[in-house]
Amino acid sequence: MQKIKAGVLGATGNVGQRFIEMLGNHPWFELTSLAASDKSAGKKYSQAASWRLDNKMPEDAGDMTVVPVDPKKVDADIVFSALPTELAKTIEPEFAKAGFVVASNASALRMMKDVPLIIPEVNPEHLGLIDIQQDERKWDGYVITNPNCTTIMMAVTLKPLVKFNIEKIYIASMQAISGAGYDGIPGMAILDNVIPYIGQEEEKVETETKKLLGEFNGSEVIDAPFKVSASCNRVMVIDGHTEAIWAEMTDDPSPDEVKQAFLDFDPGLSGLPTEPTPVIEVKEEKDRPQPRLDRNIGGGMTVSVGRIRPGIRYICMGHNTIRGAAGASVLNAELLKKKGKL
Numbered sequence: 001m002q003k004i005k006a007g008v009l010g011a012t013g014n015v016g017q018r019f020i021e022m023l024g025n026h027p028w029f030e031l032t033s034l035a036a037s038d039k040s041a042g043k044k045y046s047q048a049a050s051w052r053l054d055n056k057m058p059e060d061a062g063d064m065t066v067v068p069v070d071p072k073k074v075d076a077d078i079v080f081s082a083l084p085t086e087l088a089k090t091i092e093p094e095f096a097k098a099g100f101v102v103a104s105n106a107s108a109l110r111m112m113k114d115v116p117l118i119i120p121e122v123n124p125e126h127l128g129l130i131d132i133q134q135d136e137r138k139w140d141g142y143v144i145t146n147p148n149c150t151t152i153m154m155a156v157t158l159k160p161l162v163k164f165n166i167e168k169i170y171i172a173s174m175q176a177i178s179g180a181g182y183d184g185i186p187g188m189a190i191l192d193n194v195i196p197y198i199g200q201e202e203e204k205v206e207t208e209t210k211k212l213l214g215e216f217n218g219s220e221v222i223d224a225p226f227k228v229s230a231s232c233n234r235v236m237v238i239d240g241h242t243e244a245i246w247a248e249m250t251d252d253p254s255p256d257e258v259k260q261a262f263l264d265f266d267p268g269l270s271g272l273p274t275e276p277t278p279v280i281e282v283k284e285e286k287d288r289p290q291p292r293l294d295r296n297i298g299g300g301m302t303v304s305v306g307r308i309r310p311g312i313r314y315i316c317m318g319h320n321t322i323r324g325a326a327g328a329s330v331l332n333a334e335l336l337k338k339k340g341k342l
């Protein structure tokens with residue numbers, strides 16, 4: 001099978017590195033362009049992205065020369081965007097206009113009416129917005145987005161609970177420092193500390209969740225009718241967002257019924273290389289899930305849940321730069337390929 005040419009915009013950052021790790025040996029995609037700022041352009045990738053987390057850089061990627069974030073300099077059919085939001089707002093439309101498929105992590109376009117915000121296990125039918133976007137904007141390419149890293153974990157666990165008629169969701173997050181980017185939080189601010197504020201995060205969780213679980217009626221997405229109330233905190237963890245969730249539901253299910261709904265959850269995607277098994281893992285131990293122990297389950301794509309109590313209250317946890325970012329975009333791109341959109 002001829003591989004699809006893939007570029008990464010923002011290739012040297014936290015999420016960019018995860019993209020390269022995930023695309024380097026992908027069965028359907030071939031890394032053909034790595035793009036970053038003028039500071040990095042012209043350098044070998046291994047020099048431009050000299051700092052490393054625990055990522056494994058594919059050997060070939062280290063020798064590639066970084067190019068500027070410019071549609072004329074990027075050779076690809078699809079670009080995965082890990083650009084800062086302000087930049088994404090102007091650059092992603094430029095790429096779509098120039099004919100690229102753009103799979104974006106940035107928040108800039110997520111809530112636009114004609115831009116699909118997708119989690120393959122939650123709302124693949126929202127891909128219907130692609131045709132509307134291309135018609136309205138007269139673009140040869142298009143933009144598809146994945147949600148904020150906190151929203152993704154929660155929305156995956158809410159999907160199997162929709163049948164109990166969700167009325168209101170409360171969430172308190174404990175978010176890893178990698179979610180703020182490499183330069184995001186000074187060590188002196190976060191060591192021995194919890195920061196009870198993450199700019200714009202609560203608004204993103206509250207609005208994106210309703211779009212994701214909303215209904216696509218053939219021309220637009222109607223937000224889900226329930227309320228979401230979020231409180232987001234930064235904690236001293238490198239990777240893995242933990243979330244305490246309170247879900248009020250009309251049918252008042254028991255903890256056992258909720259646990260069974262998680263265990264039975266099968267989105268029926270089958271055949272997507274990055275799809276995890278299971279999508280949701282139920283942890284039975286009283287003190288799980290924990291980021292250090294559970295964030296790499298399913299290659300970092302599984303969302304773990306535990307402590308399901310009456311109310312309903314439970315904890316969920318997932319890897320923020322894999323399930324919550326790069327892996328989410330790669331899974332979206334695999335869905336596009338499966339649906340013949342790529």
Ligand SMILES: NC(=O)c1ccc[n+]([C@@H]2O[C@H](COP(=O)([O-])OP(=O)(O)OC[C@H]3O[C@@H](n4cnc5c(N)ncnc54)[C@H](OP(=O)(O)O)[C@@H]3O)[C@@H](O)[C@H]2O)c1
Pocket residue numbers: 009010011012013014015016035036037038039040041069081082083084085087105106107147148149178179180181182183320321324325
């Ligand atoms: N981290 C997460 O868990 C997470 C989760 C979901 C979504 N996101 C979103 O993903 C995006 C990237 O986040 P990150 O954590 O990877 O950020 P990051 O570590 O700060 O990386 C930013 C990337 O953008 C490039 N860049 C910055 N300014 C640029 C410019 N003027 N022109 C071209 N390239 C430029 C940087 O290149 P240089 O190295 O050359 O400066 C770098 O490759 C953000 O929109 C973020 O909100 C992040």
